[in-house]
Amino acid sequence: AQSVTQLDSHVSVSEGTPVLLRCNYSSSYSPSLFWYVQHPNKGLQLLLKYTSAATLVKGINGFEAEFKKSETSFHLTKPSAHMSDAAEYFCVVSENTDKLIFGTGTRLQVFP
Amino acid sequence: SAVISQKPSRDICQRGTSLTIQCQVDSQVTMMFWYRQQPGQSLTLIATANQGSEATYESGFVIDKFPISRPNLTFSTLTVSNMSPEDSSIYLCSVGRTGVQETQYFGPGTRLLVL
Numbered sequence: 001a002q003s004v005t006q007l008d009s010h011v012s013v014s015e016g017t018p019v020l021l022r023c024n025y026s027s028s029y030s031p032s033l034f035w036y037v038q039h040p041n042k043g044l045q046l047l048l049k050y051t052s053a054a055t056l057v058k059g060i061n062g063f064e065a066e067f068k069k070s071e072t073s074f075h076l077t078k079p080s081a082h083m084s085d086a087a088e089y090f091c092v093v094s095e096n097t098d099k100l101i102f103g104t105g106t107r108l109q110v111f112p
Numbered sequence: 113s114a115v116i117s118q119k120p121s122r123d124i125c126q127r128g129t130s131l132t133i134q135c136q137v138d139s140q141v142t143m144m145f146w147y148r149q150q151p152g153q154s155l156t157l158i159a160t161a162n163q164g165s166e167a168t169y170e171s172g173f174v175i176d177k178f179p180i181s182r183p184n185l186t187f188s189t190l191t192v193s194n195m196s197p198e199d200s201s202i203y204l205c206s207v208g209r210t211g212v213q214e215t216q217y218f219g220p221g222t223r224l225l226v227l
Contacts, residue, residue, distance in 0.1 A: 036218075043204065044155075044218035046113075090154065098143050098208055100216060102154045 002027045004093045006103035014111050019063075019078040021106045023091035026072065033074045034092040034100070035065055044090070050074065061085070086110045114139055114207050116219035124225045125195055132191045133222045135205035140185035143208040145216065146178070150201045158203075161188050195226045 007022040025031060035047040048059025055067040065076045074091060091103040115138040125131050135144065146158040159169045159180055167180040182188045192199050202223050206216040 034215075043116075043220040044206075046215065046217065049215060098145070098160060098216075099157060100145075100155075102156075104154045 002031065002093050002095045002101055004091050004101055004103040006089075006091050006106050008106050009104065010107045010109065012109040012111065013081045015083055016080050019076070019081045019085065019108065021076040021089050021091075021108065023065075023074045023076065023103060024072050025074060025091075025093045027093060027095055029095050032094045033065075033067060034094070035059065035063070035074075035076050036090045036092060038088045038090065038105075040087070047076070047089075081108075081110045083110050083112065114141065114217045116205065116207060116217060118203075118205060118219040118222050120222060121220065122223040122225075124227060127196050127226055129195055130191055130193045131195065131224060132189050133203055133205075135188045135190070135219055137186045137207050141207040142185070143216075144182060144188045145206045145208070146180065146188075146190045147204045147206065147218075148201045149204060149221070155204065158190070192224065195224075197226045200224055200226045 003026045005024045013019055030052050033050040036044045037047050038044050047063050048057045050057045050067045058064045063078045065074050067074050089106045093101045117136045119134045144161045147155045148158055149155045157170050158173045158178055159167045161167045161180045161182040163182045163185050177193055179191045202221045204218050204221045206218045208216040
């Protein structure tokens with residue numbers, strides 16, 4: 001069965017420093033992987049997705065993620081955090097079906 | 113992407129009553145989904161709604177509690193029936209297009225508080 005584990009429930013960074021949000025997945029097949037962001041009192045926005053093309057995926061707002069099959073990881077990174085990046089981030093896995101499995105989320109705080 | 117709207121955006125309801133949530137998309141889509149996000153929790157899929165067929169419910173969710181309609185390719189409703197405080201959640205609809213690599217786009221959500 002497919003699953004996804006977000007290793008940190010909270011991450012705090014200073015503005016201008018790098019961001020790393022960690023995600024590990026479990027899947028029997030070649031999965032599709034996504035990162036979604038949820039700002040307070042707003043809906044979910046797709047940041048980026050991996051679907052068996054390039055292993056380094058670039059998304060919106062300067063975020064990117066690297067698919068590492070050997071480590072079953074899909075960590076989200078950004079070189080320099082901005083105050084507007086403060087939000088909840090969800091790692092999501094899908095196995096060639098329409099069903100998305102969400103991780104438990106990581107709350108990112110950005111301090112000035 | 114798709115522009116998705118939900119009504120109502122929020123509501124406060126009394127236990128034992130029912131609430132119908134509407135989801136409208138600006139273009140025709142094959143797949144529509146309903147999710148629940150309980151306070152402080154992640155998203156859980158309630159059901160998949162395809163036009164012209166019965167909704168498919170996930171384990172732990174039943175049609176009597178969460179009846180769904182999908183009358184056309186741009187609209188769906190989810191009803192939360194006989195509500196209890198445990199139904200207080202954010203309910204989100206999402207849409208996807210078969211063959212577009214499972215990407216789903218989400219509506220803004222409906223915040224429900226049951227007293």
